[in-house]
Amino acid sequence: MADSPLTRAVRWDTVVGALLVVVLLLSFGFVDGFGNSLNLSFLIGNTLPIALIALPMTLLVVSGEIDLSVASTAGLSGAVMGALWNQGMTIEAIIPICLLLGVACGLFNGLLVTRLGLPSLAVTIGTLAAYRGIAQIVLGSDAVTDFPSQYLDFAAGRFDGTFVPYAFVPFLVLLVVAVVALHAMPFGRSLFAIGASEEAARFAGIRVKRQKLILFTLTGLMSSLTGVFWALHYASARYDNATGLELSVVAAVLLGGIDFDGGKGTLGGAIAGVFLLGALQNVMSLQDVSAQSQIVVTGVLLVLSVLGPRVARQISLARAGRRVAAPPPSKTPAPTP
């Protein structure tokens, strides 16, 4: 939601966008191996899974919900993809099945949240474990790698002479769709209202449960699409694909200025947050920072991105409070009756 220019002179999503530019410029200038087109294509390719899931996740968090099972759904899709491939099915038949599976996973989350009224945080922590467990049952510890080469080439390749991966183009299309849906369509408008005040949204005739069910289902669909992309991009379908990706997605979305309590933020900010996180992870890899340390950085960023806006609010409240509060009068003992 656009705040009026005077109440918030500098918008957080603009800040994140500027920060992204600064990090990119510094990296070009000072990080060896950052600016070559191979590394840039790695950066984008490795960030795409986060970015793809961040699209529906942004809409979900704006509406006041969250889905932590996204990485497990992606992993389950990859596992099912590998298992069916081993069974001899064609990839053209497998991919729609995987996407339908994602729809089912998302629908299940959504039904638990909207029909039974359970908190999405708890529900999706549960399905985070459950979906990953099913993935392991389906594929065991196998790694399926022999997918058709034209699919592998598409998922890992880039346009000749550039650093732009092929897969970036469909992402851009989905990004435009998501931006329009969130910021220009009545659907998106209703999500902001739901996130800011679910009760007021209901009293305005907005179908809160239906909108949320749609969002969870879309999130499941995008997660499974990401799972398929992941298996092809890295030419490896394993049950533990994309483990921990939900952390990166949530961190990036919150970093991008989407309010965890719902009702505030822009998709532009969220995507800036995604690529800021992607760029930082890329730079850390180039500097030989271990994967474990990178997770620490991501976790700290997550905490900071939730903490930052709150600290700012507390400071401004404290300032306002000082102006209003009267000096404490001295206590006069009450006479005994």
Place this chain on the structure above:
Amino acid sequence: MTHPSDTGTAPVLALRDVSKSFGAVRALRDVSLELFPGEVHALAGENGAGKSTLIKTLAGVHRPDAGQVLLDGTPVVFHGPGDARDAGIAVIYQEPTLFPDLSIAENIFMGRQPRRALGRIDHKATHDATAQLMRRLGVELDPDRPARGLSIADQQIVEIAKALSFDARVLIMDEPTAALTGSEVARLFGVVRTLREQGAAVLFISHRLEEIFHICKRVTTLRDGAWIASEPLEGMTEDDLVRRMVGRDLDELYPKQEVTPGETALSVRRLTREGVFTDVSFEVRRGEIVALAGLVGAGRTEVARAVFGVDRWDAGEVEVDGKPLVNGAPSSAMAAGLALVPEDRRAQGLVMDMSIERNIGLTGLRTTVKAGLVDRGAERSRSLDWAVKLQVKYARIADTVATLSGGNQQKVVLAKWLATGPKVLIVDEPTRGIDVGTKAEVHRLLSQLAADGVAVLMISSDLPEVLGMADRVLVMHEGRLTAEISRTDATEETVMAAATGRAAA
């Protein structure tokens, strides 16, 4: 102020030039008040006049920004409700909060029961002390009876007994009669007289003017947070008092136009939501303002919620212009031309963090659409149009509604719903907590809407508003529609009789 009491005593508790603000809202401005022992003093004023703030200041909940609280003539500062209680000030609220599973005696002596050796509770002493308190009040209530199942009236008696056990010298009674039946009121007044004779000072708040004249000696009137007058009630008429409270004659506050009702617009038949309301049937015709009166908790708001579809109903049907509504679907109600201005504007009527423009726009998400996208130009002009028509006072249409005053927020809620061009408008407590000027504007608006052919159903706990605005009054009592009273027959007495479950006199 001169000394009005004929007993020749000094005020036991007084406020002198007290002011209190909450942010930009000045709840009390230079208010003074004197309470004398052995006297029942009325506090009069409309909703939002500052009565609650005054009570909370006396009870030590709020500390005044300016001015003094005087106890026996000495300035005191209460650092919390405990200080006020220790000073002998007790507040009896409209709806007491007792521990339901504890006995009356245990409730009264909660946390300070008489002890025997080894810190064991002395149940006999607790029982006897309670029985003695009840005798003092002239009431028969078994001290060992659990609080669960006590009527509101009996619960209030328990609270009064508790106050006495603290040696309270000042009793503040905040609308104690709002939920009581006639005989219960009579008994409560008996207790109040007993307290008065025993030398207690009582501050009595009631919306029922005849009660004020019946039991009180003097009255202090507040309006919009300002002190208007403190004077003896003797020689005053109810009209005099209303004029003090409202600051104008009633005719201006309730500008009801005479309209010949048209066809039935809203038809509710045998509507039931189990455990909440039962077998509710009524119609509202075009051009009519129908009031739905009753006590708080009688089920009025719940009926409105079910009709609009926010809650589901278990049986019955609702039609707008002959078209049945889908159960539990506000969007269906909206499409049929129904609008609901809900009771709680901050939680239900508005998205507080959203702009005025977008709040008004929320009801137009299905209509101000071009090629599947929100038509921002149309949205803005729709919002501006209605904000101007309703004279909302704002700086920029893109400001959040949280920056507006309560009255202007209510206008935004009305704008949001009027922009849908409703055939039927349900307003739930449309003027609660807003200032008198805006209140008159809202009334004029409702009257004009009815004249333009809108069917208006108005839920209100404000009896003068009900009597001043409604063509017909429907009354609910404990989940059932108990009376339908025409404009000519509607008086405070007939409406209250039906609302409290007494047969109309």
